[in-house]
Amino acid sequence: NGDQELDTDYMVILEKLVVEAILEAFEHREPAILKTGLIRVNGVASNRRTESGKPIDEHAGVILAEKGAGGIRTILVNYPCHPTVLGPNTLEVTGDFPHYFAERLTEHFGEDMIPIYFNGAEGDLSIGHKSYLSAVGVIAPFRTFEKAREIGVRLAQCVIDSVDTLVTETPKLASEHSIIPLPLKKYAPRVEMKLATEA
Numbered sequence: 001n002g003d004q005e006l007d008t009d010y011m012v013i014l015e016k017l018v019v020e021a022i023l024e025a026f027e028h029r030e031p032a033i034l035k036t037g038l039i040r041v042n043g044v045a046s047n048r049r050t051e052s053g054k055p056i057d058e059h060a061g062v063i064l065a066e067k068g069a070g071g072i073r074t075i076l077v078n079y080p081c082h083p084t085v086l087g088p089n090t091l092e093v094t095g096d097f098p099h100y101f102a103e104r105l106t107e108h109f110g111e112d113m114i115p116i117y118f119n120g121a122e123g124d125l126s127i128g129h130k131s132y133l134s135a136v137g138v139i140a141p142f143r144t145f146e147k148a149r150e151i152g153v154r155l156a157q158c159v160i161d162s163v164d165t166l167v168t169e170t171p172k173l174a175s176e177h178s179i180i181p182l183p184l185k186k187y188a189p190r191v192e193m194k195l196a197t198e199a
Contacts, residue, residue: 032065032073034169039162044155045081048126048134056080056125062159064166072113075105077159080120085127085148087139094145097127100152108160127151135187137197 038059046053060079067073083096095102098117105115124131127147129140187193 030073031068033068034171035064035066035166036169037062037162037166039158039165041079041155041158044079044127044151044158045122045125046128047124048082048129048131049124053128057120060155060158061120062162062166064163072109074114074116075109075159076116076118077101077155078118078120079155080122080125082122082126083119084129085143085151086145087129087134087143088137089139090143094148097148097152097155100149101156102152104153104156105159108156135193 039062041058041060045056047056057080060077062078063076065073065075081097083098085097086094101117102115106113109115129143133140188196
C-alpha cells in the first residue's frame with residue numbers, strides 16, 4: 001500500500017533466508033530427469049469478476065524431477081489461482097489451499113518428495129468469491145479451512161492423476177518475455193468504499 005511503510009527489518013531477514021535456501025539447494029544438488037507437461041484442472045479456479053465464473057485457465061504447468069536412482073525428488077506446479085480461500089476475518093498466518101495441496105502430494109508420494117506451488121498469472125482467478133463483495137467487506141460463508149482443504153486436495157489429485165502423462169525434457173535453459181499493456185481497473189475512492197462497509 002502506498003501509505004504503508006516498508007518493513008526494512010523483514011527485508012533484511014528475507015534476503016538472508018533466500019540466500020541460505022539457494023546455497024542449501026546448491027550443496028544438495030544431484031542428477032535428475034526432468035518431465036514436464038500441462039495438466040487439466042477442474043473445479044478449482046473461478047473468475048471473481050464475472051457472474052458465470054468464466055473465463056479461467058483450465059490447465060496447470062508441471063515440472064517433475066525424478067531422482068537418478070528412481071523416485072520423485074520434487075514436483076513444481078504453476079497454477080493461476082489466488083490462494084485466498086480464507087478471508088480477512090481469518091487472522092492467522094496460513095498457507096491457504098497450497099498448504100493442503102502440498103500436504104496431499106507429500107502423503108501420496110512420500111516425505112522425501114518436495115512439493116512446490118507457484119501462483120500462475122492469476123489475475124481475476126480465485127476460488128469463487130466475488131471481488132466487488134470483498135471490496136466492501138462482505139465475506140462469503142464458504143471461505144473456511146474446510147474449503148481450503150477441499151480445494152488443495154482437488155488440485156493435488158489432478159496432479160497425481162496426470163503424472164503419467166508428463167514427458168521427458170531434453171536439458172536446456174532458455175528465457176522468453178513479452179510486455180502486454182493492460183488498462184488498470186478503476187475503484188471508487190477509498191473514503192467512499194469505507195463508508196459502504198459501515199452502512
